[in-house]
Amino acid sequence: MHTMWKGTISFGLVNIPVKMHAATENKDVKLRQLHKECKSPIKYEKTCPVCESEVKNEDIVKAYEYAKNKFVILDEEDLEALRKEQEDKAVEIIDFVKLEDIDPIYFEKGYYLSPNDGGSKAYSLLRSALEETGKIGVAKMMIRSKEQLAVIRVYENALVVETIHFPDEVRDVKEVPNIPEKTELSQNELKTAKMLIDQLTTEFDPNKYQDEYRTALLDLIEQKKNEEGQTATAKEKQMPDNVTNLMDALQASLERAKKDKPKPKQPKRKTKSTAAKKRATS
Template identity: 60%
Template sequence: MHTIWKGSISFGLVNIPIKLHAATEDKDIKLRSLHKECHTPIKYEKICPICEKELAMDEIVKGYEIAKGKFVILEDSELEELKKASEEKAVEIIDFIKMEEIDPIYFNRSYYMSPNEGGLKAYGLLRKALLESNKVGLAKIVMRSKEQLAVLRVFENTLVMETIHYPDEVRKAADVPNVPLENEVTQKEIDTAIMLIDQLTTDFKPEKYTDDYRTQLMNLIESKRTGKELVTPKAKDRTVNVTDLMAALQASIDRTKPVQDKKPPAKRKRSTAAKKAQ
């Protein structure tokens, strides 16, 4: 499993060398945007709308908008210095709390923690202490130039770090529009709803839940692939140097080869409206 971060867990005078590994993965199917005419992938360029030119990375700076159209410029060196001052490569446990005190809305991402060299015994000690105390550790960590709150807990005999949002990052539920203040339902309706909930109540078995949309999309992609419904971008003509002559000749030969097994385009049926027009 790929290591994405190395550091240590510290609580009191205990220091545990650890490695972080992503506990989850994004399995979204990535679809590229293509030019409809030639099927070439679209480029997303950084263009200044005033100067009307594409910008190189060294022509771009970071800024914070303090008012409409007014920015404070932050140099990369200033941001790097601030990052180094904050980043100690440590997961510092500041409190121990009960897991049920944290609402799930605060949770962000999950990471597995494995012991680094010399950390086996201390790793096992923290794991055992968390299990027997029925507590989780509330910690701070700097990752990706951001200080984050995190929860350390045990999952299937492995320490897991869950990053959580700060309170000011969670929007207020009171700001959600059109939420009724009182229940305008009868007791009979409530009893019926509870009866339905009881009938649908079961043990949570995550393996029985699947992403049906992703499965159907992959089936569609596979059916198009096996049916040879494939497209390729048009080759861009380039001026060829003398040193690339053999490559250019071979490429020209390849481009002029007849396409095999190409089915003629199906004739389009004339619409009823068109027949009536005649």
Template identity: 60%
Template sequence: MHTMWKGSISFGLVNIPIKLHAATEDKDVKFRSLHKECHTPIKYEKICPACEKEVENQQIVKGYEVAKGKFVVVEEDELKELKEAVEERAVEIIDFIKLEEIDPIYFNRTYYMSPDGGNKAYGLLRKALSESEKVGIAKIVIRSKEQLAVIRVYQDTLVMETIHYPDEVRKAADVPNVPAADNVTKKEIDTAILLIDQLTTTFDPEKYKDEYRSKVLELIQAKQTGRDFVTVKEKEPAAQMTDLMAALQASIDRTKPKSKRPGRPKKAAAKTSGGK
């Protein structure tokens, strides 16, 4: 399992060296964008609309838009200095709480935590969290962003789940068209609760499948088996002139100025009445 961060967990004077591993993965079926005419993958280039030319990565700087069309430029060295000031490569547990106190809307991304030495201290925290039925609230810097996180036990392994800060969660009161009161009858409520009771079961994650993804993969497999696929159109190589004289003559012909069309002859001037 790929290690994406190394550091330590600290709570009180206890320090546990750990590694972070992504606990989930995106299994969406990803498609490439092809040119319909020749089925070549489309390139996405960084173009400056003002200069009308492609921009290299080293020519790009970070800017924060403070007003329409006005930016404050922040240099990479300035961001690096700020990052080093807060990044200590430690997951500092600052509080312990009950997991049910956190609404699921706050949860973001899950990581497994493996011990990087210090197995006894790892086991101590795992056991203490399990028996106290608590989770740790911690802070950690990942990819230049200070994250709030929950540390808990999952299947005998410590996991860390990053959670959103309160100002990152939009207010439910701002959701439009939510009715202010429940305009339902007692009979309707009783019937709905009866239906919920009939559908209530124990959560089994293996029961749920991504049916759309499965059907897309089946379609791709069927097309591949039937050899119903396209290939990238090869770029035709430029014709090479092996005869030096032929190449020279072709160059002359291509650069030869076009001959001017002969102009019409000028008409003779009309004789005036006084001329003889």
């Protein structure tokens, strides 16, 4: 499993060298966009609307727009120094709380933690302590140039880091439109709804739930792949042929040379001298 990050988790005076690995993966079926006419993949280029030209990565700088069309330019060196300063810090568990105290709306993405060299005993110590107390640790850490609030908990036999949103990243529910206030419900309606919930209540088994759309889409792709006229091969962009270009260039050079070459001077015809002319007429 690919290691995304290496660092140290600490609680109190205990330091645990760990490696972090992505716990989930996106299995969405990615569809490409093709040009309808020639079935070639569409290319997206970075362009400058003012210069009307393509911009290379080395010609791009980062900036913060503090007002309309007004920017503070941020040097990559300054950003890198700031990231390095934060990444070098150990990930310290600030608090221990109960998992049920955190609403699921805060949770973002999960990562597995494995012990790095010499960290197995401390890793096991934290895992056992969390299991026996029923608590999870709250910590801050840097992941991919972003400071994250996170919780550290036990999942099966592993420690897991779950990144969670900061409070100001969760929008105020009061901003959601058209939420009804408490509505008068009949006891019969409420009783029926509760009976339905009881009928559908079961133990959570994640293997029971499948992405039916993704499965149907993959089946459709496989079916069309085997049907005549349902597949396309992108046309290769014709690259200039150096040999042909060389011959064309030589031929053009030859033609130009012929045109530019000065015409050879015609030899002057010898004419009879004036004296000879006089003798001939006398």
